[in-house]
Amino acid sequence: MQFMAAAAFGLEGVVKQELTALGFEAKAEQGGARFEADWTGALRANIHLACADRVLLVLGEAEVTSFEALFEFVLGLPFESFLPRDAAFPVSGNCVRSQLMSVSDCQRITKKAIAQRLKRSYRLDWFPETGSLYPVNITIHRDRARVTLDTSGEALNKRGYRTWVGEAPLRETLAAALVRLSPWRGDQMLYDPCCGSGTLLVEAAFLAQNRAPGLSRSFAMDTWAHADQAAMQEVRQQARAAWRRDTPLNIAGSDIDERALDLCRRHLRQAGLADRITVRQMDLEQVRLQEGPVCFVTNPPYGERLGDRKKAAGVAAALGRLLKRHPGASLSAITADPGFEAQAKKRAASRRRLYNGRLECEYLTFMNEG
Numbered sequence: 001m002q003f004m005a006a007a008a009f010g011l012e013g014v015v016k017q018e019l020t021a022l023g024f025e026a027k028a029e030q031g032g033a034r035f036e037a038d039w040t041g042a043l044r045a046n047i048h049l050a051c052a053d054r055v056l057l058v059l060g061e062a063e064v065t066s067f068e069a070l071f072e073f074v075l076g077l078p079f080e081s082f083l084p085r086d087a088a089f090p091v092s093g094n095c096v097r098s099q100l101m102s103v104s105d106c107q108r109i110t111k112k113a114i115a116q117r118l119k120r121s122y123r124l125d126w127f128p129e130t131g132s133l134y135p136v137n138i139t140i141h142r143d144r145a146r147v148t149l150d151t152s153g154e155a156l157n158k159r160g161y162r163t164w165v166g167e168a169p170l171r172e173t174l175a176a177a178l179v180r181l182s183p184w185r186g187d188q189m190l191y192d193p194c195c196g197s198g199t200l201l202v203e204a205a206f207l208a209q210n211r212a213p214g215l216s217r218s219f220a221m222d223t224w225a226h227a228d229q230a231a232m233q234e235v236r237q238q239a240r241a242a243w244r245r246d247t248p249l250n251i252a253g254s255d256i257d258e259r260a261l262d263l264c265r266r267h268l269r270q271a272g273l274a275d276r277i278t279v280r281q282m283d284l285e286q287v288r289l290q291e292g293p294v295c296f297v298t299n300p301p302y303g304e305r306l307g308d309r310k311k312a313a314g315v316a317a318a319l320g321r322l323l324k325r326h327p328g329a330s331l332s333a334i335t336a337d338p339g340f341e342a343q344a345k346k347r348a349a350s351r352r353r354l355y356n357g358r359l360e361c362e363y364l365t366f367m368n369e370g
């Protein structure tokens with residue numbers, strides 16, 4: 001079967017690499033990376049992918065420019081091969097630069113076509129939708145429609161450790177990507193000097209311990225009729241066995257705000273990392289580390305609102321000084337501020353365009369070769 005690991009704009013290549021490392025043959029495209037797998041492979045992807053939003057089973061794709069064509073296309077898809085007679089099948093959707101731009105109409109027509117198809121197979125007039133959840137998605141991008149079944153259910157960034165929302169927290173999937181796109185390789189210290197609720201620290205620890213981020217949660221496909229429960233159990237067992245809990249962690253952080261740190265400590269506790277990662281209250285101007293070449297990875301305040309801009313510029317300048325006083329260190333920061341390099345008084349050695357939610361950002365890496 002063909003699957004799509006949906007990813008945020010800019011992270012498609014990272015997700016492709018993750019899939020390749022899991023042994024799948026994957027191809028990056030806009031919106032994610034495609035791969036072929038069976039049901040247990042799909043579960044493996046759900047459990048192990050750190051940077052993808054969802055794992056979608058691709059049911060079909062076609063050019064559609066009218067509602068009639070959309071109805072016929074969906075009617076032709078073999079839903080009865082996947083959905084049992086009591087399946088709950090909510091339909092979500094989105095339309096981008098297409099002739100069909102009414103999302104609600106496309107969802108309604110898709111739902112109607114699925115119901116008609118299932119009516120024939122199950123000889124039912126009405127669907128109770130009281131059984132397992134099979135979320136259907138219809139996406140139309142430049143007149144090309146794609147219908148998928150969402151095997152994940154709740155989005156994959158919900159790992160289960162973050163239950164309180166701090167100030168402008170990073171999405172877990174983006175934090176996991178920032179760690180992977182930084183120069184950090186696990187044998188040096190990773191330090192977040194603006195750690196907030198601790199997302200970067202937890203995701204770095206997961207990577208270092210080879211801990212599958214989805215290990216302690218469930219997925220929509222867990223209850224699907226096709227899934228071989230014994231094989232799925234085995235996938236979870238293998239992920240548990242691969243988790244190197246005792247790997248020494250050289251990961252720490254600080255933040256100026258004690259309330260953010262309270263939240264951070266709760267998250268560390270919920271992730272089982274409370275006694276493995278130390279965080280302290282500290283202005284980043286005070287941070288001085290002796291641990292050899294440090295890898296600073298951070299998500300500083302951006303100053304989106306007018307009043308906060310001066311403060312954000314001050315933090316960028318302080319990050320520049322932090323790097324300067326740590327010879328051999330690197331600093332990777334995600335920022336929406338085009339003046340960040342000027343304020344930090346340093347030119348980035350590499351840059352990458354990413355989105356933090358809807359906000360266009362750059363992920364900049366600076367080196368102190370000294």
Ligand SMILES: C[S@@+](CC[C@H](N)C(=O)[O-])C[C@H]1O[C@@H](n2cnc3c(N)ncnc32)[C@H](O)[C@@H]1O
Binds near residue numbers: 193284301
């Ligand atoms: C965008 S938030 C970081 C969110 C974090 N990545 C998370 O997922 O929760 C920016 C953080 O920078 C902290 N901060 C601002 N100025 C600081 C300074 N001078 N020193 C240390 N931390 C600072 C804020 O308290 C805030 O927690």
